Amino acid sequence: MIISDVIRESAARLREAGIETPEHDAKLLLAEAAGVELRDVDKALLMGSALEYDEARFSAMLERRAKREPLQYIVGHAPFRYLDLKVGPGVFIPRPETETVVQAGLDWMTRHGLMHPRVVDLCAGSGAIGLAVVTEVPGSQVWAVELSARTAEWTRRNLAETAKRYPSIASNYQLELGDATSLTTLAQLDGTVDMVITNPPYVPETDVPEQPEVRDWDPELALYGGSADGTLIPERIIERAFRLLKPGGALVMEHDVTQGGRLVAYAKATGFTTAITGQDWTGRDRYLFAEK
Numbered sequence: 001m002i003i004s005d006v007i008r009e010s011a012a013r014l015r016e017a018g019i020e021t022p023e024h025d026a027k028l029l030l031a032e033a034a035g036v037e038l039r040d041v042d043k044a045l046l047m048g049s050a051l052e053y054d055e056a057r058f059s060a061m062l063e064r065r066a067k068r069e070p071l072q073y074i075v076g077h078a079p080f081r082y083l084d085l086k087v088g089p090g091v092f093i094p095r096p097e098t099e100t101v102v103q104a105g106l107d108w109m110t111r112h113g114l115m116h117p118r119v120v121d122l123c124a125g126s127g128a129i130g131l132a133v134v135t136e137v138p139g140s141q142v143w144a145v146e147l148s149a150r151t152a153e154w155t156r157r158n159l160a161e162t163a164k165r166y167p168s169i170a171s172n173y174q175l176e177l178g179d180a181t182s183l184t185t186l187a188q189l190d191g192t193v194d195m196v197i198t199n200p201p202y203v204p205e206t207d208v209p210e211q212p213e214v215r216d217w218d219p220e221l222a223l224y225g226g227s228a229d230g231t232l233i234p235e236r237i238i239e240r241a242f243r244l245l246k247p248g249g250a251l252v253m254e255h256d257v258t259q260g261g262r263l264v265a266y267a268k269a270t271g272f273t274t275a276i277t278g279q280d281w282t283g284r285d286r287y288l289f290a291e292k
């Protein structure tokens with residue numbers, strides 16, 4: 001079968017399953033089954049040329065996608081800034097809005113000319129935030145905390161993979177298995193940290209996501225913020241970050257679009273001297289930025 005027919009038929013199957021980007025997903029899965037990049041599939045489509053691919057693997061992946069399993073779990077990896085992270089069931093898939101949150105943290109460190117920043121990533125998941133920082137900020141030291149032992153296996157896997165490309169990070173990144181909201185977690189760092197960057201669970205419990213890829217596949221522990229409006233865990237993270245930070249240090253924390261005002265007020269009440277809400281690329285309120 002020629003490639004355009006394969007894509008057309010596969011996309012029709014995915015469209016029928018309610019997927020919003022059927023052609024894109026079909027092309028990506030075909031690229032994976034052929035062991036090539038997406039642009040090679042586009043080129044084959046444009047030129048009308050043939051493409052060798054593993055047909056059995058492609059149809060198995062297509063069936064998984066039609067059951068609304070996230071594309072990233074099926075292909076086993078997800079991009080995050082300059083990294084390509086391993087993901088699968090049991091770990092939260094890193095999202096583009098979190099790249100904005102990391103950028104806000106990096107910009108602050110650059111503005112303050114920090115040479116050897118000490119950075120904490122609370123709620124590490126795949127390791128996206130901490131691994132981005134330790135690979136993008138030379139001389140940085142990162143501590144990451146994750147509660148789920150199953151998820152922490154993914155964090156460790158990503159640390160090992162990333163260290164193959166950036167060998168120096170192995171000694172500059174430490175993962176702790178524990179509760180990021182507990183006063184005892186990383187207590188040895190209290191008052192010494194330059195920056196906390198975090199993407200904690202924050203989805204309001206009254207707001208169960210409609211997308212099956214999120215609702216049925218992302219771990220619940222990664223999603224829900226522990227109260228009806230989802231701010232319980234983020235507020236505890238604000239308190240923990242305040243103790244970890246040195247005077248003048250900063251917290252950047254991703255949150256739901258509805259939570260900006262409440263979390264700014266909470267940060268100020270906790271003792272942060274400044275607190276503002278930052279926006280993502282689409283202009284929506286998505287993170288708290290607070291200085292101690």
Ligand SMILES: C[S@@+](CC[C@H](N)C(=O)[O-])C[C@H]1O[C@@H](n2cnc3c(N)ncnc32)[C@H](O)[C@@H]1O
Binds near residue numbers: 093122124
């Ligand atoms: C929204 S995900 C973020 C993962 C990653 N930082 C990212 O941005 O892609 C939240 C993560 O926090 C973990 N988590 C939930 N509660 C926690 C807690 N009390 N302490 C530490 N980690 C926690 C979850 O298991 C999940 O991996």
